[in-house]
Amino acid sequence: MGLGSYLIVSTLLFAIGAFGFLARRNAILMLISIELMLNGVNLSLVAFNAYQPSASVNGAIFALMIMAVAAAEATVGLALVIAIIRTRQTAEVDEYHDLKE
């Protein structure tokens, strides 16, 4: 149960989030995928912090700051998505093609 196993889980979570962001059509699910990616990074930071030879708190503080920024990002992102859905009447991102026409 070394550091490597935690890093592999963190990598898998980040990759799943990246896949979801690129592949899903629903705007809210794209935001959820961004949260998954942020959580993957958080797990790697906390794991690195826990396995440091000398006792440290920097990784935990980075993780807490990322959580605060993620909360701000989710708030503004969901407000944007709700505003777009209200005007477009759909959550599918490939329907948002006004600028292309």
Added chain:
Amino acid sequence: MRSKELQREHSALDITGILFVVLAIGVVGGGLAVVTLRNVIHAAIAMMVCFGALAGMYALLGAPIVAAAQVLIYLGAISVLIIFAIMLTQAGDANLPAPFQRQVPFAALVAIIVVGLIGWAVFQTDWNGATTVAAVNLQALATALFTDYALPFEIISLLLLAAIIGAIFLARRPEEDERT
């Protein structure tokens, strides 16, 4: 690779290893369910499972303060926010559209490249110094947060204030603009 790890688990048979495997299945399985489930509300529930297992993993890593923050912020605040957003916007599950865009192969390729590169780096690196988990000292964390990290802490409070005002402005109904 996975089976070798599992074998090591069975030989050691310690509670930490079993908990790690269970939580890892929760995290990765929940994440996979988030990106594959057709119904958005089911995906949001899977996201909550994933975040809850992740909180357990933080506790396993000796960082209970991060685990508590994970439960409070992600399970408590962000999940509720997302479920509210889904309920405000989705028009029932009568006719669910196709969940994926056309660039699924490209997205899967990106994910596989990310896993391959970082996994290769993880397995190539010798983590000989990293064997024991050191618990986070809560007092040291609080002291560091209000001395060394005081400026980022204050900037984040400003960022949260800006985000709240921005969200209120963005999500306001358009007809209310005419009254102001």
